[in-house]
Amino acid sequence: MGFEFTHQRRVEFAETDMAGIVHFANFFRWMECAEHAFLRSLGHSVHKSQGGHSTGWPRLKVSCDYSKPLRFEENVEVVLSVAEVRTRSVRYVFTIRRSVDGEVVARGETVAVHAQLDSTEGRLAAAPIPENLRAQLAERVGDAPPQP
Amino acid sequence: MGFEFTHQRRVEFAETDMAGIVHFANFFRWMECAEHAFLRSLGHSVHKSQGGHSTGWPRLKVSCDYSKPLRFEENVEVVLSVAEVRTRSVRYVFTIRRSVDGEVVARGETVAVHAQLDSTEGRLAAAPIPENLRAQLAERVGDAPPQP
Amino acid sequence: MGFEFTHQRRVEFAETDMAGIVHFANFFRWMECAEHAFLRSLGHSVHKSQGGHSTGWPRLKVSCDYSKPLRFEENVEVVLSVAEVRTRSVRYVFTIRRSVDGEVVARGETVAVHAQLDSTEGRLAAAPIPENLRAQLAERVGDAPPQP
Amino acid sequence: MGFEFTHQRRVEFAETDMAGIVHFANFFRWMECAEHAFLRSLGHSVHKSQGGHSTGWPRLKVSCDYSKPLRFEENVEVVLSVAEVRTRSVRYVFTIRRSVDGEVVARGETVAVHAQLDSTEGRLAAAPIPENLRAQLAERVGDAPPQP
Numbered sequence: 296m297g298f299e300f301t302h303q304r305r306v307e308f309a310e311t312d313m314a315g316i317v318h319f320a321n322f323f324r325w326m327e328c329a330e331h332a333f334l335r336s337l338g339h340s341v342h343k344s345q346g347g348h349s350t351g352w353p354r355l356k357v358s359c360d361y362s363k364p365l366r367f368e369e370n371v372e373v374v375l376s377v378a379e380v381r382t383r384s385v386r387y388v389f390t391i392r393r394s395v396d397g398e399v400v401a402r403g404e405t406v407a408v409h410a411q412l413d414s415t416e417g418r419l420a421a422a423p424i425p426e427n428l429r430a431q432l433a434e435r436v437g438d439a440p441p442q443p
Numbered sequence: 444m445g446f447e448f449t450h451q452r453r454v455e456f457a458e459t460d461m462a463g464i465v466h467f468a469n470f471f472r473w474m475e476c477a478e479h480a481f482l483r484s485l486g487h488s489v490h491k492s493q494g495g496h497s498t499g500w501p502r503l504k505v506s507c508d509y510s511k512p513l514r515f516e517e518n519v520e521v522v523l524s525v526a527e528v529r530t531r532s533v534r535y536v537f538t539i540r541r542s543v544d545g546e547v548v549a550r551g552e553t554v555a556v557h558a559q560l561d562s563t564e565g566r567l568a569a570a571p572i573p574e575n576l577r578a579q580l581a582e583r584v585g586d587a588p589p590q591p
Numbered sequence: 592m593g594f595e596f597t598h599q600r601r602v603e604f605a606e607t608d609m610a611g612i613v614h615f616a617n618f619f620r621w622m623e624c625a626e627h628a629f630l631r632s633l634g635h636s637v638h639k640s641q642g643g644h645s646t647g648w649p650r651l652k653v654s655c656d657y658s659k660p661l662r663f664e665e666n667v668e669v670v671l672s673v674a675e676v677r678t679r680s681v682r683y684v685f686t687i688r689r690s691v692d693g694e695v696v697a698r699g700e701t702v703a704v705h706a707q708l709d710s711t712e713g714r715l716a717a718a719p720i721p722e723n724l725r726a727q728l729a730e731r732v733g734d735a736p737p738q739p
Numbered sequence: 740m741g742f743e744f745t746h747q748r749r750v751e752f753a754e755t756d757m758a759g760i761v762h763f764a765n766f767f768r769w770m771e772c773a774e775h776a777f778l779r780s781l782g783h784s785v786h787k788s789q790g791g792h793s794t795g796w797p798r799l800k801v802s803c804d805y806s807k808p809l810r811f812e813e814n815v816e817v818v819l820s821v822a823e824v825r826t827r828s829v830r831y832v833f834t835i836r837r838s839v840d841g842e843v844v845a846r847g848e849t850v851a852v853h854a855q856l857d858s859t860e861g862r863l864a865a866a867p868i869p870e871n872l873r874a875q876l877a878e879r880v881g882d883a884p885p886q887p
Contacts, residue, residue: 357802
């Protein structure tokens with residue numbers, strides 16, 4: 296199986312749309328929250344600032360496949376796996392399950408780039424992932440669940 | 444009557460909730476957009492950055508009274524009036540109307556503070572509104588529409 | 592002092608804006624989440640559907656006063672009190688505190704109307720709060736914290 | 740080249756995050772808005788309700804590749820092409836450009852299913868796209884721009 300990190304939440308009213316289900320774009324916010332909680336669990340801050348410079352994790356590529364609708368107040372598990380670690384980027388895959396019965400409602404993928412932001416110039420540039428974080432990520436690369 | 448600035452938009456799908464109407468919190472985003480469009484119309488940038496410092500307009504106080512529901516695809520007018528100008532803050536009042544028949548669906552109010560953000564320290568501090576902007580705002584203070 | 596219900600959360604990345612702080616409109620989503628968690632804690636469903644009809648709690652009036660900025664990853668407590676119960680509506684007041692030091696960052700208020708939605712016609716109409724829920728709410732009306 | 744439909748917008752403050760750029764999940768809201776504006780341009784309503792039943796376009800699969808950051812107040816063009824039309828679904832591809840210089844900032848894709856929602860039961864089921872709409876869509880299928 297390999298490593299999995301689980302982030303839990305409950306569907307909020309403002310996350311639904313007039314079709315009575317969770318608006319699809321919110322799944323991307325949830326995947327990002329799972330990723331940030333995972334980085335915190337490794338002891339790393341997600342967004343570090345120092346003297347006008349900061350580092351963060353802009354997305355290079357994201358996707359999501361939806362298989363079941365989710366409704367208000369349902370409990371959800373966003374399960375993260377580390378699929379690939381490169382010098383400047385990480386690829387995560389996510390399985391989103393309804394907590395009550397474990398049914399998969401969506402599967403997603405994110406490629407996040409480690410980047411340095413120069414706030415004076417307003418420029419983002421890819422930067423190597425710090426060595427100890429990269430080692431922690433690499434240890435957790437596993438047999439990712441089949442992707443859409 | 445006095446000065447009015449009108450910002451137009453159409454209700455988006457993602458702005459609705461499972462009750463089939465616009466989620467109430469979105470009205471605050473619309474009022475902010477109207478305020479920013481108004482500042483641009485006066486030739487002022489809303490958020491200015493210079494050497495690690497920036498200025499912006501954080502909210503001190505906001506409110507909204509809702510009288511009618513709004514639905515997907517309806518066209519809306521967000522009408523801004525300048526109610527009061529002080530050294531470091533502005534009070535705006537808003538009337539939100541359905542475009543098709545002019546019916547008022549909500550009335551809101553915002554007190555925005557002119558602030559300086561020190562991004563190194565991450566501190567916000569109220570700062571005097573630049574003199575020429577304050578003059579432009581003051582000229583537009585009017586008999587505000589009755590507030591809720 | 593009286594009754595208080597506390598809802599906890601952590602600031603998410605998507606809730607921040609380019610000023611580096613939580614975007615003000617998100618506080619309204621948090622107050623709504625606290626209200627819904629409170630209703631669930633009393634054993635009542637927030638949004639009930641039955642045969643094309645549903646009941647919910649549209650907002651009549653909301654407000655928020657902001658005193659301190661909130662940043663990414665900070666833990667927050669949204670503390671709800673029941674300020675007033677009427678036949679068809681409830682007034683809640685909220686204190687939003689930074690968990691780490693209890694500092695108040697915002698105070699808000701919501702008047703929510705109990706309403707029936709006819710989904711065929713798409714009409715919302717105020718409806719009396721069910722008797723047993725109204726009794727539960729009334730028991731919890733307290734000396735609300737001073738409002739802005 | 741083939742058919743293209745262009746939806747224009749300006750980046751709003753609430754769409755930015757603490758990295759100073761548009762939060763990536765908002766691109767999915769923009770692609771959905773472009774799709775809805777396109778359907779309206781063909782004379783079709785996006786979400787039709789009749790006697791407790793409604794039809795809509797839930798997403799089966801979406802993706803986005805990001806190449807450049809976008810900032811507050813920038814004008815954007817979301818350019819939609821119809822890539823494929825099937826009995827119950829449509830695949831759209833999107834190119835998102837900065838208006839000022841035409842630079843591509845992102846490319847995305849959406850597979851939307853035509854579905855019937857039974858609001859009494861709360862069930863969504865794929866349903867054939869109405870014949871005349873399918874014909875209109877099929878006429879516009881083109882040499883889609885290269886996808887990520």
